Amino acid sequence: MANELRTKSAFEIGRLIRDKQISSPEVTRVFLDAAKADFSKAVGADDKINAFTDLTEEYAMHRAEEIQKQIETGENLSPFSGVPVAIKDCICTTNGTTTASSKILEGYVSPYDAEVVRRLNAAGTVMIGKVNMDEFAMGGSTETSHYGITRNPWDLSRVPGGSSGGSAASVAAGFAAFALGSDTGGSIRQPCSFNNLTGVKPTYGSVSRYGLMAYGSSLDQIGPLCHDVRDAAAVLSIISGPDKRDSTNIMDESFELCSVIHHFENVADKPLKGLKIGLPTNYLEMDGLAHDVRETIIQARNKYKELGAEIIDFELPLIDYAVPTYLIVSAAEASSNLSRYDGVKYGYRADGDDLLDVYYNTRSEGFGTEVKRRIMLGSFVLSSGYFDAYYKKALKVRALIKQAFDEALSKVDVILSPVCPTEAYEIGGQIKDPIAMYLGDIYTTSVNLTGLPAVSLPAGFSNNNLPIGMQLIGKTLSEEKLLGVAAEFQKVTDYHKKRAF
Amino acid sequence: MQITDELIDYLCVLSRLKLTGEEREGRKKDLGDILQYMEKLNELDTDGVREMTHPFEEFNYFREDMITNGDDRENLMTIAPERKGDYFKVKKAVD
Incomplete structure (x- = not known):
């Protein structure tokens, strides 16, 4: 019974609680016990998934009791009341630590909640812990965390992807019903592909970044990692919306995604008739694209054709330039954003001869290798003498990439592509x-550079029986259509129903 | 591009980082590789293209100039590595 509960979607769990089949404290206990069993294993143990950086057991149980009272009195009847959630460690919460998986923030407890956390709380969800990530979200495998690597629940010898690897692993392993992650260059979508989950990188500006530790401010968006599209749509409708504390927010109100949530009840022959899906054929000719990933995308294309969509094969130029552009822009923004970690107001502080020496020592001891590498890269591309040749050049190429996507999306409704060139790879593999690690982001970074929304959803399994996802990219603020297209796929396939345990 | 010791020293100053000998050798190699990879962008003609700093540049979200948060002083001071009363305590900054 306990294991079965952990395989259910967030929506199903919410319904069981609302229908009084099970109480919120009972649900919380089941998920917490599973998470705790793993959390208590020795760091570095071969069978430890290590999804969490902090488990908030006491808070979660207290909160579940509160929610249960509200349910009994009919005060709180949100579809997600009592549903257990895991939050990525770079999203500020007043309960539990928020460290961005860095030594420089070891033990840090935020004095305020991120806007997305406030919104989830209002919807009645129960946070059970903070989840592991690549340090400051810089990486694609969760191997750069100061708190140890996270293992992939589908195969413990492999990475869960990243940077939201703990978010993905916690959901895939049944430690939480869904999770929040952040996506700067693919950090929600790639772990979803590696863990058989459905995730969304929403349109830039649709979800408040207030309380998200900044990495690449013009690229970062928070989004959901879930078992299916219905859950992802529900979470996105909860966390999206206006927030005056994020000056880049573009929303007047939250996304209205009821049509996606109820999609599964409608049955129609050729439901996607009239929809144009573009498949960039050059994306499938890239070096390094695994054969079974390519085959999976072609099968998805055929499935969409059966569903009535018109498939348009076309060339989407500039893909070879997306990763270098992304690297320059993200490193530049990161070097600036991470200048705040100096050991003065919060976080880790090292000793030194004078204040300047304290800065140097704090940062040198507090940051890991990948973070230092990117800060130095960012400092380089922004430094006088190199600014025009690297940073300005990248901003111009970014404009060209945006033009290419705008042109493509003027002819098709949705673009279908791989998420990542490979299945989840072995720990230590990249x-x-x-550079090999950065190239894993080749299909995802353009979406952040352009600000467009994209969904990553289960599309099949590799020869090694590991999950493979596909990516659907839509027009600005077309989340409803995009998730509807994803929902039609999940109506006629059952990949998303397979679990790692 | 050749990554010299001088360049590494300069980047360390800009980044407020000290590197160990091993880190220094590592960065000399991988920064060189990465910068070379970034130079791929030079294949593209971008003359006359306007720089794009942000997905929606025409939009700015203004709000009223009003104080909405309360007195958070104690809340923020409790997480300081070192404090003296209501001040952050640091090493001597000026002689």
Whole structure:
């Protein structure tokens, strides 16, 4: 019974609680016990998934009791009342630590909640802990965390992806019903692909970044990692919306995604008739794209054709330039954003001869290798003498990439592409070669550079029986249509129903 | 591009980082590789293209100039590494 509960979607769990089949404290206990069993294993143990950086057991149980009272009195009847959630460690919460998986923030407890956390709380969800990530979200494998690597629940010898690897692993392993992550260059979508989950990188500006530790401010968005599209749509409708504390917010109100949530009840022959899906054929000819990932995308294309969509094969130019552009822009913004970690007001402080020496020592001891590498890269591309040749150049190429996507999306409604060139790879497989690691983001970074929304959803399994996702990219603020297109796929397939345990 | 010791020293100053000998050798190699990879952008003609700093540049979200948060002083001071009364305590900054 306990294991079965952990396989259910957030929506199903919410319904069981609302229908009084099970109480919120009972649900919380089941998920917490599973999470605790893993959390208590020795760091570095081969069978430890290590999804969490902090478990908030006491808070979660207290909160579940509160929610249960509200349910009994009919005060709180949100579809997600009592549903257990895990929050990425770079999203500020007043309960539990928020460290961005860095030593420089070891033990840090935020004095305020992020806007997305406030919104989730209002919807009645129960946070059970903070989840592991690549340090400051810089990485694609959760191997750069100061708190140890996270293992992939589908195969413990492999990475869960990243940077939201703890978010993905916690959901795939049944430690939480859904999770929040952040996506700067693919950090929600790629872990979803590696863990058989459905995730969304929403339109830039649709979800408040207030309380998200800044990495690449013009690229970062928070989004959900869930078992299916219905859950992802529900979470997105909760967390999206206006917030005056984020000057880049573009919303007047939250996304209205009821049509997606109820999509599964409608049955129609050729439901996608009239929809144009573009498949960039050059994306499938890239070096390094695994054969079974390519086959999976072609099968998805055929499935969409069966559903009535018109498939348009076309060339989407500039893909070879997306990763270098992304690297320059993200490193520049990161070097600036991470200048705040100096050991003065919060976080780790090292000793030194004078104040300047304290800055140097705090940062040198507090940051890990990948973070230092990117700060130095960012300092380089912004430094006088190199600014025009690197940073300005990248901003111009960014404009060209945006033009290419705008043009493509003027002819098709949705673009179908791989998420990542490969299945989840072995731990240690890429970490020593930064460029190989960066190239894993080749299909995802353009979406952040352009601000467009994209969904990553289960599309099949590899020869090694590991999950493979596909990506659907839509027009600005077209989340309703985009998630509807994803929902039609999940109506006729059952990949998303498979679990790692 | 050749990554010299002088360049590494300069970047360390800009980044407020000290590197160990091993880190320094590592960065000399991988920064060189990464910068070379970034130079791929030079294949593109971008003359006359306007720089894009942000997905929606025409939009700015203004709000009223009003104080909405309360007195958070104690809340923020409790997480300071070192304090003296209501001040952050640091090493000597000026002689």
